[in-house]
Amino acid sequence: MSLYVGFTGAPLDRAEPARHDPAMLAALAANPAALLLDMTDFVPGVADGALAWTPLTPLPAEELLLLGLIDNIPRFARIDPGAVAAKRTPELMALLDSLAAGEAGVYATARSVLDWHARHRFCANCGARTAPHHAGWARLCPVCSTEHYPRTDPVVIMLAEFEDRVLIGRQASFAPGRYSALAGFVEVGESIEEAVARELHEEAGVVATSVRYIASQPWPFPSQLMIACIASVADDVVTLDLAELEDAKWVSRAEVAASLAAEPDAVFGAPPRYAIANSLFNAWLGEI
Template sequence: MSASDSFPLGKPAFVGNILDRAAHLRTNEQKLLSLESDPRARAYVVSRDSLVVKREGEASRALLTINEALTFGANPGTVFLGLRDGAPVFGMGIAPQAAEKLIGREDVAVSELRGMAMQGTIPPEQLSAVAAAKSLVTWHQRHGFCANCGARTAMREGGWKRECPACKTEHFPRTDPVVIMMVAKGDKCLMGRQSRFMPGMYSCLAGFVEAAETIEDAVKREVFEEAGIRCADVAYYMTQPWPYPSSLMIGCTARALNEDIVIDRSELEDARWFDRDEARLMLTRQHPDGLAGPHPFAIAHHLLGRWLQEGDNATR
């Protein structure tokens, strides 16, 4: 199965949640404890940008039993992600020292999530739950103390908030909004590359939404700041959760008003216009110069694919 088969147009990674989040159970501590003891309970174990996976011959399994997770060294605290066909699913963290001890073992591995998602090692339908586990576990690891008074906080409501016992302030997981846009002018689209990209890869421009800013204004501002292009007719396409560490990619289209690119070198290594034929070759990895578009697991691929499929109507 190819990456395009795993992530068909309009369905990037980390979307299509198969879990019932069962939020009504989060405040029932006794019920959550009983769910952890349910023999059907499973957990995703997060180690920074990786997952602890069980090796089974040539395959790897990311969804572990609670006993497997604890045996491999996962922290006992769990985040309740929801129910799948009535079976509880949790997220768990693991300390760096414990994760390092797993390196070299034949029965378990610590594998980078992005690579597993791109290669289809994790079934696409599980990736939304994995994203939730990674986002929440990472948030708990980074927010152990109250931002109001400095006291150590405690996990509450199945891991969906932290509470300060000293000043009673409640802290909730954050999601950072990011706009990512397919900017086009006639039969040309604008793409850029950052130095961290794989050689020859170009993608849609993107940037964080700032305080008190609309999505439309964020699109216009980011494109102008990074490439000197002014935009109009901003339209929403779709969103993609992006657990690095916890963003929501807001996919948009926009029509460029000028063509002269002025690159902000602190943001981009390069930016240029591509016609439809060239963009299509990049998306299918057939460009004669080795240029490539974004991978199908990323929303940028779907923005570009939609533009190629629908033509100018996609940016009107």
């Protein structure tokens, strides 16, 4: 049985050559079957677990983001020149939890790129205002000709393991009772393994002795690559960094299984299914 990871499995043919061929892009946009993602303020229209699409009406080229092809039908999203940076709300997250796996992946792609446009309107090289370029997959500076591309920030998310238990933690912003895996950004000059070891030691005081990779996930809030790992640690003595975590505790396989099953007497609330922390718990249980 394969591991479920939220926001993956998008059925997009990204049609990368069309990003660099204005004639090909124009032909895709002129296709009578072309569709536009139904999305307002970064919130998608959803019906029966699927994203809603509307017929593509003529838009200026600089407002078109080519997502790609699904079933050979061109799919676009609109780059709103007046959009502000996206916000994440509980209502949006509940809506995303209802999406089928591939549908959530399409939304993650659109949201990440559109949010990047809203946040990066000016050239980092000379400060001039930039314009969408390459079918929405870049921005071009008209003054110094620098091309800017959407960035993805790598984040390690990991379970520390000791004697068949794993360490979980919670931040004050979490829903009451919810715990998750520990996580942190990969810093410049670090490998994945080094970032896992550093974050575990900084946040919980535990020392990693080995690290194994499990899976990755595009996380569109705003645009990160979550890199899920399990780390064996030297002991179970926790020294908590209260600036990062409100609490942390060791839990057994039975306790993790009960939480994933949402049993009434579970010792913690598990992360939602679309979060890779949920996948990480399932992967650890599957290693028996």
